[in-house]
Amino acid sequence: MIKVSLISLGCAKNLVDSEIMIGHLHQAGMVVIPEADKADVVIVNTCSFIDSSKEESISHILEVHQHRGLRKRRQEQKLIVAGCMAQRFAKDLTGELAHEVDAFIGLDQVTQVAPLITALFAKDRAASAVPENHVTPRSTYIPDYDTPRFRLTPKHFAYVKIAEGCNHPCTFCIIPQIRGRHRSRTVASVVAEARQLIAEGVKELNLISQDTTFFGMDTWEERPNPRTPVDSRRGTALTTLLRQLNALEGDFWIRLLYTHPAHWSDELIRTIAECPKVARYIDIPLQHISDPMLERMQRETSGDYIRDLIRRIRAGIPGIAVRTTFIVGFPGETEADVDELCAFIRETKFERLGVFRYSQEAGTRGAKMTPQVPAKVKEARWHRVMALQQEIAREVSRGFVGRTLRVLVDEPGVARGAADAPDIDGRVYVSRDQPVGAFVDVKINSFHDYDLLALPTGQQPVVYKVAKPAQ
Numbered sequence: 397m398i399k400v401s402l403i404s405l406g407c408a409k410n411l412v413d414s415e416i417m418i419g420h421l422h423q424a425g426m427v428v429i430p431e432a433d434k435a436d437v438v439i440v441n442t443c444s445f446i447d448s449s450k451e452e453s454i455s456h457i458l459e460v461h462q463h464r465g466l467r468k469r470r471q472e473q474k475l476i477v478a479g480c481m482a483q484r485f486a487k488d489l490t491g492e493l494a495h496e497v498d499a500f501i502g503l504d505q506v507t508q509v510a511p512l513i514t515a516l517f518a519k520d521r522a523a524s525a526v527p528e529n530h531v532t533p534r535s536t537y538i539p540d541y542d543t544p545r546f547r548l549t550p551k552h553f554a555y556v557k558i559a560e561g562c563n564h565p566c567t568f569c570i571i572p573q574i575r576g577r578h579r580s581r582t583v584a585s586v587v588a589e590a591r592q593l594i595a596e597g598v599k600e601l602n603l604i605s606q607d608t609t610f611f612g613m614d615t616w617e618e619r620p621n622p623r624t625p626v627d628s629r630r631g632t633a634l635t636t637l638l639r640q641l642n643a644l645e646g647d648f649w650i651r652l653l654y655t656h657p658a659h660w661s662d663e664l665i666r667t668i669a670e671c672p673k674v675a676r677y678i679d680i681p682l683q684h685i686s687d688p689m690l691e692r693m694q695r696e697t698s699g700d701y702i703r704d705l706i707r708r709i710r711a712g713i714p715g716i717a718v719r720t721t722f723i724v725g726f727p728g729e730t731e732a733d734v735d736e737l738c739a740f741i742r743e744t745k746f747e748r749l750g751v752f753r754y755s756q757e758a759g760t761r762g763a764k765m766t767p768q769v770p771a772k773v774k775e776a777r778w779h780r781v782m783a784l785q786q787e788i789a790r791e792v793s794r795g796f797v798g799r800t801l802r803v804l805v806d807e808p809g810v811a812r813g814a815a816d817a818p819d820i821d822g823r824v825y826v827s828r829d830q831p832v833g834a835f836v837d838v839k840i841n842s843f844h845d846y847d848l849l850a851l852p853t854g855q856q857p858v859v860y861k862v863a864k865p866a867q
Contacts, residue, residue, distance in 0.1 A: 398426045398513060401435035403456055404548065406443025408604050408653070408819075410479055411548060412539070412557045414441045417478070417509045419544030424510035428546070433463055437474045437513050442481035444574065446755035453481045461496040474498045474516050477527075478506070484574050484759075486531040494526050502531035503575060507543070535561065535576040541588035550806065552599045552833035553818055558586050558637070559605035563614070564656065565694045566683075567761040568726060568754065571606055578607060578614045583637045590641055599804055599833065600649045600675075601641065602818065608652060609634060609659035635667040642671035647835065649804070651817060653679040658696040660705055665712035675814040676713060681721045685740040686733040689726055692765065699736075706744060717815035719748035724781060725774030726754045727765035734777050738784055747792050748821050749785045753778050786845060793822075793843035800839050801850070805830045809857065811838070813848070822846035825857035 400421050404414035417439065418428050432438045438460045442453035460475055477489070478501045486500040498516055501509065512530060538560045539545070547554055561576040562569075590601055605611065612633020641650050650673050657680055668674050684690055685699045710716055722737060741749065753774045756763045801824065803811035809828040816822050825847065830836050838850035849857060 398437060398517065399435045400426050400428050400437045400439065400513070401430065401432040402428065402439045402441060403432065403460075404441045405453055405456065406441070406445065406449060406480065408555045408602065409557060409560075409606070410441060410443060412545075412555050412604070413479065413503065413506050415545045415548055416506045416539060416543055417441070418546040418548070420507055420510050421513075422546055423544045424514075426510060426513070432460055435473065437476060437516075439476045439478055439509070442477060442479040444479075444481035444484045445571070446752070446757065448755070450481060453477075453479075457493065457496060474513070476501060476509075476513070476516075478509070479503070480574050483531055483535060484570065486529050490526050490529050497527040499528040500531055503535040504532050504537040505530050506537065535574070536579070538579050538581060540581065541585045541592065549818070550833065551597055552804065552806075553602065554593050554598045554600070555602045555604050556586060556589055556593070557581075557605060558603050558608065559611050559614075562606035563610065564607060564658075564696065567692065567694050567765070568683075568723060568757070570757045570760055573759060575606060578605075578610050580605075580610075580612050580614055580633070583612070583633060583640060586637055587640050587644070591644060594644060594646045594648055597833070598648065599835065600651060600818075602651045602653055603637075604653050607654060607656045607659070609655040609664070611637065613659070632663065635663050638667050638671055638674055642673045648673060649675045649814060651675045651677060653817060655680045657682060657702060657705055660709070662708065662712070665709055668716075669713045676715045677717045677719065677815050677817065678709065679719045679817065683721065683723050684726070684733070684737060685722075686729075686736045689729055689733050692728055693723075693726060693762070699740075703740075703744075717747035718744075719750075719817070719821065720746055721750045721752060722781065723752045723754050724777040725769040727762055727768050729754075729769055729777075734780070738781060741781065741784055741788070745788050745792065746785070747815055749788075750820070751778055751781045751785070789822075789846050790843070793845065793848055796840045796848050797843060798840065800837055801848070802835055802837050803850075805832050805834055805836060807832055811836070811850075822848065824848045824850055826850050827852055827855065 402414055402418060404411050421428055429435055440456050440460065443449035457477060475497050476499045477497050482500040483502040489500065498521065499512065501512060539557060559578060559580040561578045562572045563578045593601060655678060682702055683693055683695055685702060687699050690697055756768060801813050803813050803824045805811040809825060811824045811826045813824055826838050840848050840850050842849040851857065
């Protein structure tokens with residue numbers, strides 16, 4: 397019986413791919429174990445979004461190779477590289493990692509991993525042989541509700557991938573070249589999966605894709621009425637999905653992640669406001685506010701559009717927590733652009749905010765733009781924006797003190813409110829006797845920057861180090 401260990405790197409979308417691979421391994425009768433050094437096969441599901449993620453992926457690959465070389469009984473261990481880095485660089489890596497890797501698989505091979513493993517063990521690989529390359533040039537795969545899958549998240553929350561790929565022309569991003577054109581699942585498929593998850597005890601459905609607000613738009617063939625403007629149909633498939641999910645029986649949150657600002661509509665705002673199970677939280681990466689930067693990034697939005705959209709969202713959905721991300725150091729960015737960004741952040745007071753230093757990715761249009769911003773300048777701008785947001789985060793957290801908050805308990809003593817997505821946002825520290833996986837109401841009595849405390853007098857929070865799932 398073949399033992400397989402899987403190391404999953406990168407984002408939640410990649411994690412779903414790992415879960416699908418494990419589901420198919422189980423279906424084929426293979427045993428999945430957490431210990432890489434005891435496995436017959438190790439799969440590293442890689443990320444390739446920015447340079448640091450590529451470096452992390454390469455580090456894990458080399459570490460697995462080094463460990464199997466140190467153990468005689470593991471020298472026959474097979475190493476498979478999957479995921480975004482394999483999809484993007486397989487042709488180059490077959491030469492660079494010829495001695496370390498046995499096979500590369502792409503995003504469309506996640507359901508074929510078991511027979512590929514069987515085939516690897518069915519033949520002897522010559523010492524001089526190059527790794528097998530099963531990566532297909534253009535990714536087209538999309539999972540369905542009945543796709544075999546083994547969840548790696550805690551029992552009480554799950555990620556639901558509602559679409560794959562991206563059609564946007566952002567000049568800083570390589571994702572469309574890796575994951576292909578946008579392709580949506582049907583509303584019925586997503587609802588069927590959600591119904592299964594709720595029956596299994598899931599209390600939080602995190603809807604994910606590269607662009608959640610584009611859901612269903614790729615299925616449009618023509619406008620039903622030529623006089624109907626396209627904008628009036630924006631988000632109609634997503635609003636239909638949210639209303640159908642909200643109608644399912646049970647006590648659970650629906651969380652909307654990865655929404656592109658260009659596709660928001662008044663109907664989407666109204667739908668969220670009218671659906672009580674949709675968490676009062678949106679993830680809307682804005683990337684910048686300066687018009688010159690938005691134009692160079694090809695974000696399909698303007699500063700005025702963004703300001704108006706945030707005003708409409710907050711007016712239409714009382715109590716909404718807005719999470720966003722920005723990029724500093726994009727080619728051509730000036731101090732005036734950063735001043736405008738900081739002024740916008742100070743004025744808007746985002747409840748949740750992250751900042752990326754621009755990464756010059758080969759194959760993107762941004763990589764060829766001039767002038768490129770020096771690394772030291774990027775770093776200084778990153779620190780400036782993050783220091784500003786830390787002040788705002790303290791102010792936001794201070795506003796919760798004395799309030800009663802409904803939270804979902806993730807582990808003993810640690811919970812999250814509706815304004816906190818798994819792994820990326822703050823925590824609410826609660827009494828250790830609160831039941832894991834349950835909703836509870838707690839009173840906030842203190843805070844620490846991004847985290848809230850709802851603890852009995854004298855009790856200190858227990859900080860857990862949560863490792864990424866490795867099985």
